[in-house]
Amino acid sequence: xxxxxxxxxxxxxxxxxxxxxxxxxxPVTVEAHQSAILRVITALPPASLELADxxxxxxxxxxxxxxxxxxxxNSSMDGYAVQAADTDxxxxxxxxxxxxxxxxxxxxxxxxxxxxxxxxxxxxGAQLPSGADAVVPVEWTNGGGELVEIYRxxxxxxxxxxxxxxxxxxxTLLTAGLRIRPMHIAVAAxxxxxxxxxxxxxxxxxxxxxxxxxxxxxxxVPGRIWDSNSYMLAAAAREAGAVACRRxxxxxxxxxxxxxxQEQLRHADLLVTTGGVSMGGxxxxxxxxxxxxxxxxxxxxxxxxxxxxxxxxxxxxRVPIFTLPGNPVSAYVSFHLFVRPAIAALQGAADLRLPxxxxxxxxxxxxxxxxxSYLRGVLGDGEVAPLSGQGSHQIAALGKANALIIVPERExxxxxxxxxxxxxLP
Amino acid sequence: xxxxxxxxxxxxxxxxxxxxxxxxxxPVTVEAHQSAILRVITALPPASLELADxxxxxxxxxxxxxxxxxxxxNSSMDGYAVQAADTDxxxxxxxxxxxxxxxxxxxxxxxxxxxxxxxxxxxxGAQLPSGADAVVPVEWTNGGGELVEIYRxxxxxxxxxxxxxxxxxxxTLLTAGLRIRPMHIAVAAxxxxxxxxxxxxxxxxxxxxxxxxxxxxxxxVPGRIWDSNSYMLAAAAREAGAVACRRxxxxxxxxxxxxxxQEQLRHADLLVTTGGVSMGGxxxxxxxxxxxxxxxxxxxxxxxxxxxxxxxxxxxxRVPIFTLPGNPVSAYVSFHLFVRPAIAALQGAADLRLPxxxxxxxxxxxxxxxxxSYLRGVLGDGEVAPLSGQGSHQIAALGKANALIIVPERExxxxxxxxxxxxxLP
Numbered sequence: 001x002x003x004x005x006x007x008x009x010x011x012x013x014x015x016x017x018x019x020x021x022x023x024x025x026x027p028v029t030v031e032a033h034q035s036a037i038l039r040v041i042t043a044l045p046p047a048s049l050e051l052a053d054x055x056x057x058x059x060x061x062x063x064x065x066x067x068x069x070x071x072x073x074n075s076s077m078d079g080y081a082v083q084a085a086d087t088d089x090x091x092x093x094x095x096x097x098x099x100x101x102x103x104x105x106x107x108x109x110x111x112x113x114x115x116x117x118x119x120x121x122x123x124x125g126a127q128l129p130s131g132a133d134a135v136v137p138v139e140w141t142n143g144g145g146e147l148v149e150i151y152r153x154x155x156x157x158x159x160x161x162x163x164x165x166x167x168x169x170x171x172t173l174l175t176a177g178l179r180i181r182p183m184h185i186a187v188a189a190x191x192x193x194x195x196x197x198x199x200x201x202x203x204x205x206x207x208x209x210x211x212x213x214x215x216x217x218x219x220x221v222p223g224r225i226w227d228s229n230s231y232m233l234a235a236a237a238r239e240a241g242a243v244a245c246r247r248x249x250x251x252x253x254x255x256x257x258x259x260x261x262q263e264q265l266r267h268a269d270l271l272v273t274t275g276g277v278s279m280g281g282x283x284x285x286x287x288x289x290x291x292x293x294x295x296x297x298x299x300x301x302x303x304x305x306x307x308x309x310x311x312x313x314x315x316x317x318r319v320p321i322f323t324l325p326g327n328p329v330s331a332y333v334s335f336h337l338f339v340r341p342a343i344a345a346l347q348g349a350a351d352l353r354l355p356x357x358x359x360x361x362x363x364x365x366x367x368x369x370x371x372x373s374y375l376r377g378v379l380g381d382g383e384v385a386p387l388s389g390q391g392s393h394q395i396a397a398l399g400k401a402n403a404l405i406i407v408p409e410r411e412x413x414x415x416x417x418x419x420x421x422x423x424x425l426p
Numbered sequence: 427x428x429x430x431x432x433x434x435x436x437x438x439x440x441x442x443x444x445x446x447x448x449x450x451x452x453p454v455t456v457e458a459h460q461s462a463i464l465r466v467i468t469a470l471p472p473a474s475l476e477l478a479d480x481x482x483x484x485x486x487x488x489x490x491x492x493x494x495x496x497x498x499x500n501s502s503m504d505g506y507a508v509q510a511a512d513t514d515x516x517x518x519x520x521x522x523x524x525x526x527x528x529x530x531x532x533x534x535x536x537x538x539x540x541x542x543x544x545x546x547x548x549x550x551g552a553q554l555p556s557g558a559d560a561v562v563p564v565e566w567t568n569g570g571g572e573l574v575e576i577y578r579x580x581x582x583x584x585x586x587x588x589x590x591x592x593x594x595x596x597x598t599l600l601t602a603g604l605r606i607r608p609m610h611i612a613v614a615a616x617x618x619x620x621x622x623x624x625x626x627x628x629x630x631x632x633x634x635x636x637x638x639x640x641x642x643x644x645x646x647v648p649g650r651i652w653d654s655n656s657y658m659l660a661a662a663a664r665e666a667g668a669v670a671c672r673r674x675x676x677x678x679x680x681x682x683x684x685x686x687x688q689e690q691l692r693h694a695d696l697l698v699t700t701g702g703v704s705m706g707g708x709x710x711x712x713x714x715x716x717x718x719x720x721x722x723x724x725x726x727x728x729x730x731x732x733x734x735x736x737x738x739x740x741x742x743x744r745v746p747i748f749t750l751p752g753n754p755v756s757a758y759v760s761f762h763l764f765v766r767p768a769i770a771a772l773q774g775a776a777d778l779r780l781p782x783x784x785x786x787x788x789x790x791x792x793x794x795x796x797x798x799s800y801l802r803g804v805l806g807d808g809e810v811a812p813l814s815g816q817g818s819h820q821i822a823a824l825g826k827a828n829a830l831i832i833v834p835e836r837e838x839x840x841x842x843x844x845x846x847x848x849x850x851l852p
Contacts, residue, residue: 107637186658187825194643211533217620232612399613
C-alpha cells in the first residue's frame, strides 16, 4: 500500500524532460504551471443557445425578470375567491353562505371581478378576480356549486400569490458566470426566455501518438499496447463540460503527426496530445511537429506522476495545445490539474478545479523529494486508503480510485494516521 | 429567512390530493413511496456500446484482463537494457563501459536478446530484450551510442515493468453495476475492449400539461405563465444520466392529453408529466387520461412541497410514469426524491439518491406538522442558510439554492444553530 515502489515506473518520467534540452531549469510548482496556462487562455465568444442545449454551459449574460413573477395575483389552492371580511365569524356550526358567481380555471384570461358578498370558484394558479382579497381552500367549505358554505374565516391574503411575490420586474435572476444547472433552466424558462447567451462547450480534440499503440478491439502483438489515453481523455473532457472527440492513433513520425495536428486545428478550441514528448530524440515527433506549428513550451513540473508538461498555442488561430505524458496515469493526473481548469477558462468559468477534502491516511505512503505526489486512493468516511500499484502505467489501480492523495513536495514519507489533502475524482 | 411564510403557497398542494378521492388514506412516508416505485421498476436490457458512448452508463458485465497487463516486460524509462551484474561497482570515477548493440523503441516488435557484457538502448515502454534484467536510466550514463559509460550500479528489476505487474490475466478490472467514469473507460481500453456491455441511458420524455402554460419566447397574456417544468425536468433527467426530451405543452383536455401520452409511449422508457393531477375535477385531465391507459396510483406523501404524487405504468409495455405536481418547486423536489432513483434503477444502478450532509442552520425555519419539509437553502462551510421565498411556485429562490434542508415530520420549527440533514443539489 505504499507509493513509488522501486521499478514500478513512477519515476520513469522523472528525468526525461530535463535531458530533452527543451525543458530547462529546475521544476516549477503545479500552481505556477496552472497560472502560466490560464494567462494564455481566453474565454470563447458567447453564443445564444436554446434552453435545452444550455445545461452545463456558462451563462454569459444576466437573466432578469422581464415581467414580475408571478405576473398576476393568483390562487395557490383550489377553492373560492372571496372578500375575507365576508367570512368573518364563520364556523362549522354557523357557516358563511355565499352565492358562487362563476369559475376561473388556470389559464383563463380576461378581466374577472368579484362583487362583495359573493364567491367565485377558483383553481390553483388561476387569476384572482379583482375585488377578491383571499381564497378559501375547498377543504374549508362544502364544495358547493351554486351556494358555498364556508366553515372557517380567512385572513386577507390567504392562499394568494401576489404579483411580483417571486421576483420583481427587472430583478436579476441569474448572474453571468453561473454554470447552468437544471434549476437555472427552470428560472430562465419561468422568465420567458427560450434562449440564453452562454459560453458554448469548448470543442476538444484528443490525439494519442505512438508506434506502440494499437486500437482497442484489434489483436495485439508483443511490444504493442492498446491505446487508452485518447478514449480516457475524451471522456474526461466531456465530463468537464467540453464537446470532445478523439482522433485515431497517430503514428510516431513527423509525416503523420504534422498533418494530423493541422487537420484538427479547424475543429478544435483546444488540442490535447499524449506521448511523443519524452527524451527519445528522433522519437519525440510531437515536439518536432510543434516546433513547426506554433509556440509550445516544455516544462518540468515538480509533481509525480506527470513531470514533463508541454503547453502553448498553434496555428493562426493560436489554438491552445497540451502535450501530456504518454503514461496513462500521468496523462490522467495531468488532465485534471491542467486541462480541466483550461476548459473552464474557455467557458469563462471561475474555476473547475477538483473538489478537495481532508482525510486520514490508512497506510503509510512514500513520495520523491521535491515533487508533489498525487497518489491514487479510495476515499470514504473521512479516511483515504492508498491503492497498491502507484506506477504511472498502472491503470488497473486508477480504475479502483476515487481520489488523489496529495503528498507535499517537502515530504518523502507520511505515516498512517496522518491527515492529508485529497482531491475527489469525477 | 424563515420558511413557509403564510400565504406563500407552500401549503397549496396540501389537501388537494386528499379530496380528489383517488388518494385515499393518510399520507405515506417519502421512503415508503420510494420503495413502492422501486418495486415496479426493472432494469433495461443491456446493450453493447462503443467506449466513446459508454461514459455515464452502468456496466452490465465484468471486464476482465484478456491478457496480462502489461503483456510484456518493458522499460519504464529511456536508457539502456543491461544485466544488472554488469554494472556492479560502477561509479562516476570508474564507470562500467559496455558496447551498445542496438536500440529498441516503443512499439518495436520482434524477439530481442541481450548478450551478457553488452547494453541495448531502450525507450520508455519498449520491450525488455530477453537476457536483460534491468534498465539503466540515461541520466546515469554518458548517453553513448557505440559504447556507453554507466556511472551507477543498478539493481535487478530497476526501471522494469514486469508482465502482469498491473493486472494478471483473467483478473477482474471492472465490476458489473459500476457507473462508468473516465478512468474506467481507460481501463476497458487498456484491456483491449472497444465495446462494453452496459445498461443504456434511459429515454425519458417529459410533458407539461396546463391551459395556463405558454411556450417561453412567446408573448404572455394575463392569466398565463411560461412553461418551465418540462425544460427543467428534461435537464434534470439528463443530469441524472438519462437521454431526455420534452414534448411541447399539452393543453388541458383529454383529447389533447390522451394521444400525447400514447404517442410518447414508443419513445420512452419513462414518462414524466407535471400538472393536471390536483383536485380540480374536470381540469384533472392527466388523471382522467391515465385511467384509460394503465394503472397509476395517486398517493399523498407526507412531504412539502410535493404532497400529491402519482406513479404507475401505462401501455402494453408497462412504461413507468410519474405524474408530478405542477408547481415548479414541487415538481423539482419530487423529481429528485422519486424520479432520479427510478432512472438509476432503470440503469441497474444501486442508488442515485442525492448526497446528504449535516450542517448548521443559520436561521430558524418552520414546517407543517406531520410533513417532512425540503426547504431551499445555500450550503457552505458546514452551514446552511434557508432562502426566503419557500413557496412552491417561487422558482427564483430555487435558482439561488444549492441544497435542500430537511425538517423532520415531527418538527414544526427548528431554531438557528440546529444541526440538520441537507441534500446537496446537482
